[in-house]
Amino acid sequence: MAGMAEAAGPRALFLGGLAAVYTAAFGSLYLQIPGLYGAEGLLPAVRLLRELPGQGLWERLRGFPTLLWLCPHLGLDTEQGMELLCVLGVLGSLGALLCPSLRHCLLFALLRMFYLSLYQVGQVFLYFQWDSLLLEAGFLAVLVAPLKVLPGGTPGWQPQHGVPLWGVRWLLFRLLFQSGVVKLSSRCPTWWGLTALTHHFESQCLPTPGAWLAHQLPLWLLKLAVVATLVIEVAVPLLFLAPLRRLRLWAFYCQVLLQTLIILTGNYNFFNALTIVLCFSLLDQQHLQLWMGRARRPHGPRWPPRPGWLLARLLEVATLGALLLGTARCFGLRVHGGVLEANVAFTHHEFSSWLDTVTLPLLGVAWLSPHHEFSSWLDTVTLPLLGVAFLSLSWEILVALYR
Known part of the structure; x- marks a missing residue:
């Protein structure tokens, strides 16, 4: 019963609705990529991805975070990489829309990463209010969605707060x-x-x-x-x-x-x-x-009211x-x-x-x-945070001892 209630709760509506929005966003952008960002498009995206001498992949990702830097390693040009991100985005968001069990925080993290990668090279055509709003809502969805550490196991982070x-x-x-x-x-x-x-x-x-x-x-x-x-x-x-x-x-x-x-x-x-x-x-x-139509009805009128x-x-x-x-x-x-x-x-x-x-x-x-x-929420996360702090301190001590 608790699972059914959660499946129909505000969180499920938000995550399902956001998945539908992602589907529309990736799908509509896919159709526009050749005319907007292709080699013969209005604003070719490849111009923003010029590699500087001496820069490694990590430096490029840190300075201009987009997965499109990986295109040469996959044998794709920038236009094909953008289309691939849109296809993956549509498949992932459509899966989350149709299958509630896929509404996982890792999936929403991937969807946001895909859209951020496209946003980085989108220039004026992706600088509208709804694009930045989708990125912010997508970040919050990562926090709202549950995290299951192992398939079929109990959620490590259940969005119960x-x-x-x-x-x-x-x-x-x-x-x-x-x-x-x-x-x-x-x-x-x-x-x-x-x-x-x-x-x-x-x-x-x-x-x-x-x-x-x-x-x-x-x-x-x-x-x-x-x-x-x-x-x-x-x-x-x-x-x-x-x-x-x-x-x-x-x-x-x-x-x-x-x-x-x-x-x-x-x-x-x-x-x-x-x-x-x-x-x-x-x-x-x-x-x-x-x-x-499943609201609980009171057994009888309460008078006088509380x-x-x-x-x-x-x-x-x-x-x-x-x-x-x-x-x-x-x-x-x-x-x-x-x-x-x-x-x-x-x-x-x-x-x-x-x-x-x-x-x-x-x-x-x-x-x-x-x-x-x-x-x-603080009561729930205090113990894990203390554990992380203890492990971090232990690591620092070991590094100091063997330095």
Whole structure:
């Protein structure tokens, strides 16, 4: 039962979703390699892999870490080496997607190594936000995924603690909060005038048929959509750090809704799909059981309610109420002529002052949020760390004695 619960838990969703993103990333890049990085491509990758006299393989790997340095030793040119890495990446990530037992930390380490090797020579075509985000999420996946020392044996590192998965949540917070803050910090008149979406759908690089439909919406509704975007990206991420699970779940659905709408109205590669995968870190086992229809039902009503339960519900209602009232006040929401109008009711200076005020407390909350998981994780790793320290000290003593 414990294995089944873990197989359907937030970690399994995150690792499976990341495997799907890796599959799309490697597969789409494979088709573009000849035109972008081949000998006749726009930016031939071989130009970045020129060997300097006197440099060995280790020096080249340390100075410019990419597995493509091994191509001459395998009888491959740079283009063929890139294609090989993409094929291996697709096979490994597809295997992890279809077979949960393959979601091993060593496999995710290999996938990240493959993508980092391609990223190093990708130049401007791989310097987008989603590429660096995939590398960071891939590093966290190595920590989240289990490690089995021997095939069929018990896991040497079982992801039973929340510290690595909380790191995924922190990455999600930084991504979305900074995305919202930069829109207002840039002083862009379209964001401050709430007119960004009146131009966005027709000026983005790869619009979808849904973008044409969205562009036909009335101005007042597009301005409200800008308000919703700013609130979901600036205010709602604060709930990621909330100790109340219902607030985190509410934040999860807000983010998934926003990312889904972006996918329907624009093509940003795997960026929005990867963001949704990061959102899985906001879920818990209890809610996933509800998704699968296996949630435990209480035996009967509990009355009077426990003080802790009542306090939690009051805090949830108060938090969501404050968020709605704050949105109405900050964006001057009012009904006029039968429509809901909005205008920014704060200045850039007021926003900057608010940002300076909340930054330090947010860091404090972020530090305190995983304290329970960190304590539990520390109890688990203390003894192995002491063993490693003892072996290291013993080695140093032996070296000193026989030097």
